[in-house]
Amino acid sequence: MAGLAATVADARSLRYDAVVARPRAAGPPGPRHAGLAAALAVAAKPRQGPFRIWLGAGVWREKLVVAAPDVWITGEDRSGTRIRFDAASGLAGPDGYPWGTGGSGTIIVKAPGFHAANLTIENSFDPAALGAEAPHDRQAVALMLAAGSDRTLLARVDILGRQDTLYVNAGRSIFRQCLVAGTVDFVFGAGQAHLSHCEVRSRGPGYIAAPSTNRSSPVGLVFDHCHLTHEPGVAAGSVYLARPWRPTRQFADGLYGDPDAVGMVNYLHCRMEAHIAPAAWTSMTYRDRAGERVALEPGVVRFAERGSTGPGARRQRAQDSWPG
Template sequence: MTYFSLFSIVLVLTFFISSSFAYNFTSTVVVDKSGKGQFKTIQSAINSVPAGNNKWFHIIVNSGVYYEKVSISAEKEYIFLDGSGSSRTIISWGDHQSTATSATFSSSANNFVAKGITFVNSYNIKQTTKLAPALAVILSGDKAAFYNCGFIGFQDTLCDFQGRHYFRSCYIEGVADFIWGYGQSVYQNCNIKVNGRGAISLGYITAQGRGSAQDSNGFVFQGCNVGGIGKAYLGRAYGSFSRVVFIKSTFSSVVTPLGWDNGFHPGEELSFIFVFLFISTHKGGSFMFAISYTITILIL
């Protein structure tokens, strides 16, 4: 295994991120539940973006809980969804069962940015007896970035399905495979909360689906904090060549000492790449690393 292949994930995203801080908005609209903007719903504002758009379109979303299901289609690129803060602007819905259709927020468009918004799937939060896949967000476009956003659910919260994505200073909550998919993504300075309760006594934070040694995708967590209640693995293999890297991150005792699980691919452990690179601290206990597979550890 070469670590250069791992850090191609970071380098590709760094290029996108560094070139995207300056936005030249050609259009700006305001969403306000009380009618003080051009639109009362987020979806209606998104619908106003012309198909084939190639200039940054600024959608300001004022404070409030927006009970709606929001979708951005592939032809509506260059949308900047700008909330009033993750505790003030919230999009919430409660669909469930299908991972393809249950997401509160879905985006298939390239070049998308969200800031200061929390995305919630309320289905499993409201009850604990009939747990089911219930996504807060699914992303399938390329070059998406989220700043100071929240993602709240229980099972399959954030589907990082495909494409290059960047998450900075975000809050992500769940218990079962709640960061999963085939994305080529960096999570930087994020707070990750395990919400262990109900029928799931041992959860999984990640389920990364890289399917071959040639695939460039994988998840990189840098400077993140992992905490919460209950117990959880850092991840389990969703693909035959699953790849997850934690860099300079802090884990509370919520993380099971075994660290990783072979998940959906028992017997294929030698092809997985799960790495702790420059690991910082594990509060409340020590890792045993008493497994004979899956982990490559660099403690420097």
């Protein structure tokens, strides 16, 4: 994973396997493409080693699936190079059916070794802009790490959305000096993710994390030396650190919440502003075998907090809810 840091250090001096830039825009040497989808099609061909893509400044409205291994994307400018789409769970896709949460991602990664640096990945769906026309299902993923993904690394990437921004559902991933912004459950899933020195920005009242970690996995979502911030107008005490997600799955005896989903989240030495709720954790409902909605309480999953600082640290609260 160290290779991406070296790539970013002197990006323009390298030769890339694909250069995606506007016509007549400057860029490093390499075969030119009009969009990322075209570059990813080339990446899918047999090759050895990483497939390096340079992405020039601009707003690239594309919905992408990374199905080839070891794709590395380097942006020209962190805020000025934006991969954006506006799909949401309840909106219809090209086939006329709703996208669903997993299908709504602006980028969906299904292969190992995906790296990205110095750019923005955004789901720009805004239910407020649609008013009464907004769908009931408003999950809108910016980045999804799906089955097949592993060894994912993002460095200095802004990941922007509202509900369900970052869906880390598989594999191992590292996020370094990134920004993740959203409102409800905006870092979630069953994967193993380490967010180091990141800004985690709440755009409204809600919940930061919703892990669905399998009980067999000792690691889920880890926030390490992160800064928990908020946009203007977010009230003090209105954002919970996490709630446990137990996804509904099909079993031989019926459709109900997966009993092996025993979420794990850990906040280590994070600075927390005043928007963090004093209780830190809260429950989340799921459907049991009998078809009833029941609450999964924080005390029966694996939630922990250590070394927190700032006005939202609330020293008087219990520091973890790890079951004994």
